[in-house]
Amino acid sequence: MPSEPVESGASQDLELGTTEALQQHATRSVIAHKPVSQRKLNFERRRPRWLRECLAEATGVFLYVFPGVAATASFLTNAANPIGVGCAYAVGIAFAIITCAPTSGGHFHPAITLCFAFWQGFPWKKVPYYILSQVLGAFVAGLVMMGMYWPQIQAINAAFIAQGKPLVGNGTPASILCSFPNPDQTNLGFLFMTEFFVDFFIGLIIWACIDPANPFVSPSTVPFMIGLSYAAMIWGFADITIAANMARDLGTRMVAAIFFGREAFTFMNYSPIAILVNIPATFCATALYELLMRDSLSSIGQGHAVHEDGEEGLLRNLSKSGLIDDEEMRRPQAARRQELGKMG
Template identity: 60%
Template sequence: MTTRELNRLHTHDLELGTTEATQKHVPRNVVPPRRISQRRLDFEHRRPRWLRECIAEATGVFMYVLPGIGAIATFTLNAASPIGASAFGSLFAIGFAFALGIAFAIITCAPTSGGHFSPAVTICLCIWQGFPLKKVPYYIFSQLVGGFLAALVLMGIYHQQINEMKELLLAAGKPLVANGAPASILCSFPNPDQSMGYVFFTEFICDCFVGFIIWAAIDPANPFISPAVAPLMIGLAYAAMAWGFGDVTLTMNMARDLGPRIVAAIFFGKEAFSYKNYSPIAILVSIPATMVSSAFYEFVFRDSVSVIQSGHAVHEDGDEALVRHITRTTTVEGIDERRGDYKS
C-alpha cells in the first residue's frame, strides 16, 4: 500500500458509499470519487436513449411487482401451515410490500424514464402533459415485460413450495386457479360469490383514488409534497387501497396484472384468463379510471400559473402572453372588488 493510499482519508473525511448522500447535511467531507474517463463518457453517449427508457420502465415494474407478489406468496403458501399465515404475512404486509416496491422503483428508475410503471399513467401523461405519443407503445410493452419477468422470477424462487401446494390441491380435487390457489399468487381472482359488477365498481373507484394521488404528487405547484417524499406517498396510496379493499379483489395496474397473468396461464392453464370472465376488469379498468381521475385533477385542481411560476412550464406564446394574461385577470379582479366595495 502506497503512502498516498494510507493518507487518503483525513480524520474528518467520510469514505465513498452511501455517505455521499449525506454530504449536503453534515459538516464532514466525502473523499472525491475517481475521475470520469473519456471512454466512460463516450460509452454513455452512445447508449440509445429510447432503450435506456424502456429498460428503466421494465426494471421499475419488476422492482415494484416482485416484492408485492412475494408477500402474497409468503401469505398464500403458509396459509395451511401449523403456525398459520399470520406469522408469515398479512394483507397489511402485502400492502406495504407493494408500497415500498413502488417507492424503490421510482427512486431508482424514474430519473431515466420518468417513472410511469403503469400503462394508465403513460396514457394519461400523453393526454395531459405532452408525453410523446410515439413512445407510448414502447413504454407499455416494457412495463408488461417487467411484470412478466417478476412473475417468472417468483416462480423460480418458490418453485418447490408452489409445486407441493399444486400436488395437494390436485389430490384433493381442488382448482389451481381461484382466489387462494397457487395462480392467485401471481394475479388476482375474485371469490366465487362475487358479482363482476361489484368487482368492477370497486376496482374503478380504487384506481381513481390512486390516479388522483399520483396527479397531486407530481404537480410541481403542490406545496405540500416534495420530490423526496413523492415516491413513498404514491406507494402508500396504492397500499391504502389494498388495505381497505384488497379482500374484494384488486389489481390497480395493467402492468402488475397482465404480465403475471400470462405466467399464471403458462403454469396453471388458460383458465387464468377465463375464470369468471374477470381478467378484462383486472387488465383494463385502471386505464379509464386513471383518465377520469387525472381529468378531474386537471380541470378542477390544476393551477397552471403556479406551475409556470415554479419554473416547470412556460406559456406557449411566450412571456409577453403570460404578462397580458396576468394583467387582464388581475385588472378584472380589481374592478370586481371595487364594484363590491361600492355597492356595500
C-alpha cells in the same frame, strides 16, 4: 495535466460509498470519486436513449411487482401477515421511483403513461414502447418469483389437487401472481365498480403528488406517498379483488397462464376488468384534477412551466385576469420579469 490519484483523506473523512447521499448534508467531507474516464463518457453518450428509458420502465415495474408477488407467495405458503403484502408493494413502488424515475420519468403504469401523453405532452410515439416495457418488467418479476418459490408452490399445488380444489381462483396458487374474484363474486358490474374506484383513488393521488405547485408534497416524499396510495387500497380491498395496474396484472397473468393454464385469463370472465378498467378510471381521476384542481399559473410563477406564447402571453393573461394593469404592461421588460419572479 494528469489527475492526481484518489486517496483516502483525513481520519474524519467519510469513505466513498452510500455516503454519497450525504454530499449535500454532511458536515464531514466524503472521499472524492476517481476521475471519470473518457472511455466511460463515450460509452454513456452512445447508449440509445430509447433503450435506457425502456429498460428503466421494465426495471421499475420489476422492483415493485417482485416484492409484491413474493409477499403474496409468503402469505399463501407460510400464513404470513397479509398487511405485509400492502407494505411490500408500497416500499417496492418507492424503490422503483427512486431508482428508475431519473432515467425514464417513472411511469411504471400504462394508464399513467397514457395520461402523461394526453395531459402533459409526453410523446405519443413512446407510449407503445413504455407499455410493452412495463408489461415485460411484471412478466420477468412473476417468472423470477415462481422460480424462487417453486418448491413451496409445488407443495401447495399437490395439496390442493389432493383435496380436489382448483388451482385457479382467489386464494389458490395462481392468485399469487394475479387477482381472481371470490366464488360468490359473480356480478361483473360490482367487480367493475370496485376496480374503477380503487384505480380512481390511486390515479388522483399520483396526479396530486406529481403536481409541482402542490405545497404539501416535497419531492423526497413523492415516492412514499404514491406507494402508500397503493398500499391503502390493497389493505382495504384486496379481499374483494383488485388489480390496480394493467402492466402488473397482465405481465404476471401471462406467467400464471404458463404454469396454470389459460384459465388464468378465462376464469369467471374477470381478466378484462383487471387488465383494462384502470385505464378509464385513471383518465377520470386525472381529468378531475386537471379540470378542477390544477393551478397552472402557480406552476408558471414557480418556474415549473411556461406560457405557450412566452412572457408576453403570460402578461396578457395576467392583464385579462386583473392581476396587473395596463401601466404594468408598459413597464420595462426587466422590471416586469422581476415582478413576475416575486409573484412566483
